[in-house]
Amino acid sequence: MSNRPLDILNSVLNSPIIVKLKDDREFRGNLQGYDMHLNLVLDDTEEIKDGKSVEKYGTVIIRGDNVIYISP
16 A cells, blocks of 8 residues: 555654755755644754755744755
8 A cells, every 4th residue: 555645744743754845955854743744843953955954043943835855
C-alpha cells in the first residue's frame, strides 16, 4: 500500500528534515507540526548552503506554497 504525503510527514514528526524553498534556500530542523497546506513548523532550524550551516533561527514557520521539496 502506498503512503500519502501527509502520512509520510506524520511518520517523521519530531525528526530532522531538510526543506528546500522556491528561492533556492534550504533549511534543516526538527519537524514539530504541519497542516494540509504543507505549512511546516520546524524547531532548532538552521539555514544550510553547500551542506554547511550559515545561520541558526530556532523555531520557524514555513509557508507550504514556498516549499519545493521535503526530505526526511
